[in-house]
Amino acid sequence: MIQQLRQQSILVRSLWALLLLSAVAAAFEGRWSMVFVALATLGLSFAPILLANRLNITLPLPFVAATTVFVIASIFMGEAFDFYERVWWWDIALHGSSAIGFGLIGFVFVLMMFEGDRFAAPPWAMCLVAFALAVTVGACWEIFEFAMDQWFGLNMQKSGLMDTMGDLIVDVIGAGLASWLGYAYLRAKDRSFWTWPIDRFVALNKRLFRKHR
Known part of the structure; x- marks a missing residue:
């Protein structure tokens, strides 16, 4: 450690x-x-x-x-x-970046389940799981904000509905981008700038991706 x-x-x-x-x-x-x-x-x-x-x-x-x-x-x-x-865009930027991050984590997790076999499931299905995970995390965070506001009198949701819907829209966009990166990885024959984060994780954890090709 x-x-x-x-x-x-x-x-x-x-x-x-x-x-x-x-x-x-x-x-x-x-x-x-x-x-x-x-x-x-x-x-x-x-x-x-x-x-x-x-x-x-x-x-x-x-x-x-x-x-x-x-x-x-x-x-x-x-x-x-x-x-x-x-900074008015601070919350938007953080939601977007977290959605991309969780989307990539979801995609890598799905790929790990198939031990790195790109052809074990249709690309759209693997990317859909990654998309769903990222959006779900974003939705759970909005529920957490609502609970904190109701139980402890905080103001995490700020403007209420508009803030929540804006965050969810950004989450969906970020999750879609992460899913696109996953799809590009599955379709790519060679490494590229866009698929580098996934390529690097697979290279560092080869024992988890024994069927990778």
Whole structure:
């Protein structure tokens, strides 16, 4: 586990150091809510690495960097520095990027079920599962926001229906893009820029894709 943390890119380790320094500085100033947000963000950024280690999966370094940036953008910058209110497109960008990410994760999971055999199921069916997973995660997040607003008096949905529908529309667009990337991977004869994230994950975890060809 320690070795995996040391293997991360300079960007990721710099972001971890920044979060830790922010927590220490906030503690000296007595801003305990900021301390909690910084440490919570730091802990969540470790989650993909911990999960991958438990499942014996190797994650591409760019994936870890992307998830770290996403967690910082959504929690640390979004909540602690109120970027959701200051930057009108912040929430839209995060929903779109998360939909693409979950769509790719869903596609890789389906491919893993068939041990990397591209021809085990119709391409449209494999991509549909990836699309459905990404949209489902987005819908569950909207339910979570609604529950937090109702139970704890928060304002996660902000403008209510318009905010929710806007987020779901962006989720669908992001999920569609991820599905298209999966379809391009299934149809591609050679590696390309668009299919690189999937190609890299398969290359790092060959034992899970024994039928890959």
